[in-house]
Amino acid sequence: MKKKTIAVDMDGVLADIEAHLIEYYNEANGTTLTRESIQGLSEEDAFVERDLLRGILNKENFFRNLPVMDDAVESLRQLQENFEIFIVSAATEFPVSLAEKIFWLEEHFPFIKWENIILCGSKRIINTDFMIDDHPKNLDHCMGKPIMFTAFHNVNKTHHLRVNNWKEVVAVLNETLN
């Protein structure tokens, strides 16, 4: 039987972008944001200096050095047995990030082939059976079943199935096999 497909987001789902972003932003802006202080804020309200934020996201090696989210490697490897995994990352806004994201995936997820990596803008024309993302804007119009991965900016959103970590992702998806 043809495996069902999953679109997996990178930043905030496979890559732990939050701590890095806070650190770079504080350093550049003299602020004292913490993971706790931005809980429940929108990205715009958490990082109010938008140009500064864009500068950070365009910096060389920012994306290349992001830490991997807990349990993500083992979970994807496990899910790959029963699902076809596509990595789908909104990245074309930041050209410097593009090659870095490929190299980051090659390093941490060598079992994901280039054929299954998609660097896009809007995710509106992506058609997979499941989509795992931290951004409601990507999930709201997705063609498959949306799964919202917890991030500071979505903790108050309740209109999608929520998962808090990779162990929960695996449990939710394996449940669909029964």
Added chain:
Amino acid sequence: MKKKTIAVDMDGVLADIEAHLIEYYNEANGTTLTRESIQGLSEEDAFVERDLLRGILNKENFFRNLPVMDDAVESLRQLQENFEIFIVSAATEFPVSLAEKIFWLEEHFPFIKWENIILCGSKRIINTDFMIDDHPKNLDHCMGKPIMFTAFHNVNKTHHLRVNNWKEVVAVLNETLN
């Protein structure tokens, strides 16, 4: 009414990769391929030294400097009035090409926003109403209506609607509006 969507390939469709590839390949390999001599051959039979080919496609500035296909700019601009255009390029195999493709599009097609650019591997999960591509392998399983743009390697394929140039693309697509 919501505009219908078109996925537009880059190499061989928006970008005239053929002449450039032949030139680089001949120079590196001492061969005398011409546009005429490779007509009807598969890519594998036209460019038999696969590692050499991969080296060319991984070279800095190869994709950045490709010429634009005749009438492509004006045609996309016109089509954009009635369709939503997504650029969908298989590119993740060649990380160097990724940022170059964005900059190339910014230069020649500034009216295409980053949100509508997708750099992918397989195009199997792309869901648009139309797909314009020179590779039958991308068109064979596409979810929308396939439109095959003529290239040396597909001249003997007959199982998709063929267009030979951008004027024919516009005619075929405008016809669907009636």
